[in-house]
Amino acid sequence: MWVLLAVAVVVIGFALKINSMLVVAVAGIVAGLIAHLSPMKIVEAFGTGFAGSRSVTIFVVVLPVIGLIERYGLQHQARQLIGKLRGLTTGRLLASYLLIRQLTAAVGLNAVGGPAQAVRPIVAPMSEAAAERAHGPLSERMREKVRSYAASADTVGLFFGEDIFVAIGSILLITGFVDTTYHLKLDPLQIAIWAIPTAICAFLIHGFRMLRLDGQLARMAAEDSPEPVGPLAAEDTKDEVAAR
Amino acid sequence: MIKVEWFYWVCAAFFAIVALIRLTDSGDKKRFGSAAFWGILAFAFVYGTFVVAKTAPPAVEGFAVLGLAGLAGLGFPGKGAEESSSVEERRVLAGRFGNKLFIPALIIPIVAVLFGAVLSKVEVGGELLLEKGTATIIGLGVGALLALIVGMILFGAKSPAVPFREGDRLLGHIGWAAILPQFLATLGLLFAAAGVGKVVGDMTNAVLPKGVLLLAVIVYCLGMAGFTIIMGNAFAAFPVMTAAVGWPILVTQFHGNPPAVFAIGMLAGFCGTLVTPMAANFNLVPAALLELKDQYGPIKAQIPTAIPLLGANIAIMFLFAFPG
Numbered sequence: 001m002w003v004l005l006a007v008a009v010v011v012i013g014f015a016l017k018i019n020s021m022l023v024v025a026v027a028g029i030v031a032g033l034i035a036h037l038s039p040m041k042i043v044e045a046f047g048t049g050f051a052g053s054r055s056v057t058i059f060v061v062v063l064p065v066i067g068l069i070e071r072y073g074l075q076h077q078a079r080q081l082i083g084k085l086r087g088l089t090t091g092r093l094l095a096s097y098l099l100i101r102q103l104t105a106a107v108g109l110n111a112v113g114g115p116a117q118a119v120r121p122i123v124a125p126m127s128e129a130a131a132e133r134a135h136g137p138l139s140e141r142m143r144e145k146v147r148s149y150a151a152s153a154d155t156v157g158l159f160f161g162e163d164i165f166v167a168i169g170s171i172l173l174i175t176g177f178v179d180t181t182y183h184l185k186l187d188p189l190q191i192a193i194w195a196i197p198t199a200i201c202a203f204l205i206h207g208f209r210m211l212r213l214d215g216q217l218a219r220m221a222a223e224d225s226p227e228p229v230g231p232l233a234a235e236d237t238k239d240e241v242a243a244r
Numbered sequence: 245m246i247k248v249e250w251f252y253w254v255c256a257a258f259f260a261i262v263a264l265i266r267l268t269d270s271g272d273k274k275r276f277g278s279a280a281f282w283g284i285l286a287f288a289f290v291y292g293t294f295v296v297a298k299t300a301p302p303a304v305e306g307f308a309v310l311g312l313a314g315l316a317g318l319g320f321p322g323k324g325a326e327e328s329s330s331v332e333e334r335r336v337l338a339g340r341f342g343n344k345l346f347i348p349a350l351i352i353p354i355v356a357v358l359f360g361a362v363l364s365k366v367e368v369g370g371e372l373l374l375e376k377g378t379a380t381i382i383g384l385g386v387g388a389l390l391a392l393i394v395g396m397i398l399f400g401a402k403s404p405a406v407p408f409r410e411g412d413r414l415l416g417h418i419g420w421a422a423i424l425p426q427f428l429a430t431l432g433l434l435f436a437a438a439g440v441g442k443v444v445g446d447m448t449n450a451v452l453p454k455g456v457l458l459l460a461v462i463v464y465c466l467g468m469a470g471f472t473i474i475m476g477n478a479f480a481a482f483p484v485m486t487a488a489v490g491w492p493i494l495v496t497q498f499h500g501n502p503p504a505v506f507a508i509g510m511l512a513g514f515c516g517t518l519v520t521p522m523a524a525n526f527n528l529v530p531a532a533l534l535e536l537k538d539q540y541g542p543i544k545a546q547i548p549t550a551i552p553l554l555g556a557n558i559a560i561m562f563l564f565a566f567p568g
Contacts, residue, residue, distance in 0.1 A: 021316035035438035047305030049430025051292030067410025073338030111356035115530035148541035151530035194507035
């Protein structure tokens, strides 16, 4: 039961919002000691674990080019485009993005979305522009809500779309584990088909919540007096002026 | 053959440039600590190549990584410079370039998809052109580099330093959260070594009521979600919960349809991924990238979806995965 101590370190650390890197380092060391690993072995585990998972950090290669096009006005242009589509509210926009993300992931096109290459430069500024058109300048909590919902549409769409694609990691993990452990011969396509009902539920539930966002924003706008701060594209300048 | 390691070195080069930008920024109060953080990270990305190839001792990488955690605990890296174009400049530039601005942004996914779907199967001289299982990652790297070149030409950036200064600005917003997902992957390994999975499996068995199908389905799905919340990864939860409940109870005892039971069980785990800070790459990194004040903003937006969706998974499995 001592192993649960390592889990407790993580839970308490995240709950108290202590620096997550420190929390994970301490929890890892605790787990390693419980497993009777020598201190040197624990250090080695951190090394091999880090080296072996570098692929999750590959997204940083897109930052220079995303920063470049932001400098030349991408977010402004994304807002301009939204301005032309009168009927597109924040909620409808995000529900549409959710559907696109699910459908593309379902045919294996995971790279179409993502927080670095799609949400920050395009989806979030468009959502904010649609919200501003309907409710005027956004208060801080409205802006936080719109951006959080934009991130959630991307993540939910990915999770409950990709499992319909037969060659995705989670399906290969299921067939790999089950076939070797229990001597079955599962067809990946069968597993993929059984992901469809949940995918439909995910779209209905999350899509409905995206549509309800418009009403929530309207209520928030009525309660809050808008703060005199510009949108995502403008924040950089504000900080820079303040620094001088 | 094109190797994925090359692109980790491209990342390393980017981190090294950011370290240099921080070091030479005399206006940055945290310049030395920040430069040390990105510099060590650049080293860890290159050295990692040799750790994976088992030609270098992993302890060196381990000390470097723990050093990064220490620097993060001390408040490094700092945000760095906020220098970019002004709102007014951006308005004018957007008017000048119009929808051309989307071209580099679209090149990235198009190239990545092309690599993942087409080039991943191309063989040259009996060998795969792209290293096996890494086609999309390589595609993302190639797409980013190609988009950068196209962007530089389209917009006529004056100096090759411009995109790296902009990249420094974005990376400064993300900070140490950029490598938290890698750190958590390590924690998963140590948790497994310590036997967290076995304890969870035993506990599940202890609370599992025998002989009632609906309760067994609920325990399997809740267990998948709960264990995923702890481990940050449904892939780690799946073997544990399947060995404890999915196979012996749901499939063997109640004759559940294996593809349905396992597919829906995995998706129940994904409901856990939606709500846990342990899945940092999906939940915390986007918060940092979007410059949110509340790092748990995306999780709070996902909880009200995760709970009913978990219920939907339980219902679908109970109603459709078992005979008559």
